[in-house]
Amino acid sequence: MIQLSNVSYGYRKLERLFQHMNLEVREGNIVGLLGKNGAGKSSLLRLTNGLLKVQQGDISVLGHDPFKRSPYFLRKVIMIPEEYNLPDKTVMGKFASSLAVFYPNFEKEKFHSLLQSFDLDPSKKLGKCSYGQRKKFLIAFALSTGCKLLLLDEPTNGLDIPSKSIFRKMVAANLRTDQTVIISTHQVKDVENLIDRVILVDQGRIVLDQDMLAISDHYSFGFSAQLSKEWIYSEKAQGGYHFFKRLTPGENPTQVNLELFFNAVSQGIVLVESTQNETVL
Amino acid sequence: MKEVFDINRFGKLLRYDLSVNRWEYILLLPVSILALWFVMFMSYGNVNASNFEAGNYLPIYFIGYLIMGIFLNSKSFGALKNRLSATSYLTLPASTFEKFFLHWFMRIGLFTILYPVVFYIGVNSFIPIFKFGVKLYLSYQGAPAIFPEIAPFEFTLVNPQYGRFIFIPFVIYFGLIFALTLVQLGSIAFGRWNLVKTSGVLIGVLALFYLYLKLIAAFKGGFEVIRPNFYLDGFPEHITLLEIGLMLLMVISLMVCWTATFLKLKEKEV
Numbered sequence: 193m194i195q196l197s198n199v200s201y202g203y204r205k206l207e208r209l210f211q212h213m214n215l216e217v218r219e220g221n222i223v224g225l226l227g228k229n230g231a232g233k234s235s236l237l238r239l240t241n242g243l244l245k246v247q248q249g250d251i252s253v254l255g256h257d258p259f260k261r262s263p264y265f266l267r268k269v270i271m272i273p274e275e276y277n278l279p280d281k282t283v284m285g286k287f288a289s290s291l292a293v294f295y296p297n298f299e300k301e302k303f304h305s306l307l308q309s310f311d312l313d314p315s316k317k318l319g320k321c322s323y324g325q326r327k328k329f330l331i332a333f334a335l336s337t338g339c340k341l342l343l344l345d346e347p348t349n350g351l352d353i354p355s356k357s358i359f360r361k362m363v364a365a366n367l368r369t370d371q372t373v374i375i376s377t378h379q380v381k382d383v384e385n386l387i388d389r390v391i392l393v394d395q396g397r398i399v400l401d402q403d404m405l406a407i408s409d410h411y412s413f414g415f416s417a418q419l420s421k422e423w424i425y426s427e428k429a430q431g432g433y434h435f436f437k438r439l440t441p442g443e444n445p446t447q448v449n450l451e452l453f454f455n456a457v458s459q460g461i462v463l464v465e466s467t468q469n470e471t472v473l
Numbered sequence: 474m475k476e477v478f479d480i481n482r483f484g485k486l487l488r489y490d491l492s493v494n495r496w497e498y499i500l501l502l503p504v505s506i507l508a509l510w511f512v513m514f515m516s517y518g519n520v521n522a523s524n525f526e527a528g529n530y531l532p533i534y535f536i537g538y539l540i541m542g543i544f545l546n547s548k549s550f551g552a553l554k555n556r557l558s559a560t561s562y563l564t565l566p567a568s569t570f571e572k573f574f575l576h577w578f579m580r581i582g583l584f585t586i587l588y589p590v591v592f593y594i595g596v597n598s599f600i601p602i603f604k605f606g607v608k609l610y611l612s613y614q615g616a617p618a619i620f621p622e623i624a625p626f627e628f629t630l631v632n633p634q635y636g637r638f639i640f641i642p643f644v645i646y647f648g649l650i651f652a653l654t655l656v657q658l659g660s661i662a663f664g665r666w667n668l669v670k671t672s673g674v675l676i677g678v679l680a681l682f683y684l685y686l687k688l689i690a691a692f693k694g695g696f697e698v699i700r701p702n703f704y705l706d707g708f709p710e711h712i713t714l715l716e717i718g719l720m721l722l723m724v725i726s727l728m729v730c731w732t733a734t735f736l737k738l739k740e741k742e743v
Contacts (some may be wrong), residue, residue: 238743241564242563243560243563243564243742243743244562244743245740245742259570261563261564261569261739262476262568263476263479263482263566263567263568263571264476266564266565266566266567267566269564270564271560271564273557273560273561275557275561276557276561277557277558277561278553278561279492279493281495281496282492282493282495286492287492290488290489290492290493291489293485293488293567294482294485294489294491294566294567295566384634426587
């Protein structure tokens with residue numbers, strides 16, 4: 193579905209953001225694209241969506257060269273950028289109708305049901321909506337398009353706590369098996385229960401590309417008041433430590449604490465060798 | 474071919490454009506007519522002893538076309554001036570050619586067709602208003618209500634076939650469309666301050682054309698290549714090589730401008 197081969201890109205000629213990057217995303221994945229601010233997550237989404245042109249290497253998304261911006265490609269991909277500009281004087285429902293005609297698989301009923309779940313009124317002018325309401329409107333629209341690829345850049349930014357929970361439920365409940373979602377975020381907690389694969393980007397490099405299941409098969413995450421030498425990485429919290437250690441034979445897998453794992457990998461604590469489908473942890 | 478242009482998809486794009494820029498289009502008509510009323514008020518006010526003849530409309534008509542067209546086209550590709558709206562616009566599922574053509578169609582093609590109608594309505598609706606106003610003013614002053622005749626505007630005045638020679642109307646119409654296309658290119662190439670920067674380019678191009686015309690004047694009669702032995706209303710009695718050269722240059726410049734605008738849009742990165 194998405195294939196990046198030896199891709200290099202930089203905003204300045206001498207300063208490359210990505211250098212010889214390789215990546216493959218398969219159909220049906222919900223991928224969490226994680227990284228610190230400025231790590232290159234949004235640029236990676238923009239390369240995937242055809243908003244930026246690769247300077248070296250090849251990129252293929254759904255069999256298309258994204259930068260050609262073919263209408264056949266664009267109608268299969270939808271992106272919600274971190275920040276956006278919507279026409280203030282236009283009513284939500286009317287704006288959605290004028291856009292929906294471009295997406296052949298758009299489901300109007302699903303859209304209205306999602307608006308309802310997010311407690312949004314389609315007759316409200318976009319200019320009178322808050323940042324969070326506009327974001328929810330875009331999420332509802334994107335989920336209703338039926339696009340094969342959904343690129344969500346910091347989708348939970350600006351959402352209140354109940355909306356973040358609704359967002360996770362909506363994404364999980366409204367996706368077909370042939371749809372792929374890439375969620376770029378630095379708010380790791382917001383997506384850890386949603387994604388099935390994690391890609392960590394740091395300084396323009398992919399430092400981790402792994403299925404969530406594989407992480408939970410290799411590591412055990414927990415909280416303890418006492419420090420232990422078994423731990424690979426820990427962080428002090430109120431009343432004890434969040435930690436992870438290698439999963440021992442016979443031990444039941446735990447839920448992945450992605451934020452902890454992210455911090456460990458970012459600090460180079462966990463040595464990870466990533467291959468196409470298998471990672472040696 | 475359908476990947477480049479599809480009439481159904483173009484219709485959707487047009488609908489989207491009308492939905493997003495609705496107020497700009499709606500307000501343009503009354504604002505244009507009010508601006509025309511103001512210009513005609515100033516023009517008729519300058520008529521003292523002589524009548525306002527139909528021919529007097531021509532410079533107002535063409536300058537009005539240029540000013541209104543420049544204003545309208547400087548707002549072309551407005552979505553690309555802002556990084557946020559550019560993202561939505563460039564990822565809209567329509568081809569680059571359709572997006573380019575939509576702006577040309579709305580802001581040059583349709584404008585060129587509708588402008589004479591707007592000018593006709595604006596000018597001819599103002600004549601009775603102006604006359605009535607003057608009559609009221611004069612009766613208030615106690616002066617006799619005598620005022621020079623004001624000729625109405627007629628479409629035949631600006632018909633390209635009206636002139637005896639092809640060259641002049643061709644240069645005027647192509648020149649105007651070229652100027653508007655250049656403004657459209659400027660709006661995508663320069664971003665901020667596009668109108669100021671494009672005006673500089675336009676002045677440069679006009680200077681080049683002026684030099685070329687000077688050259689024509691210097692060699693007038695020396696390069697006659699066509700002297701038809703028939704008479705046809707509107708067809709030139711003679712045409713020089715330099716005149717043909719200028720017309721070709723204008724056509725080529727227009728093509729270059731269109732291509733450059735299309736490529737700028739195609740290669741736009743956000």
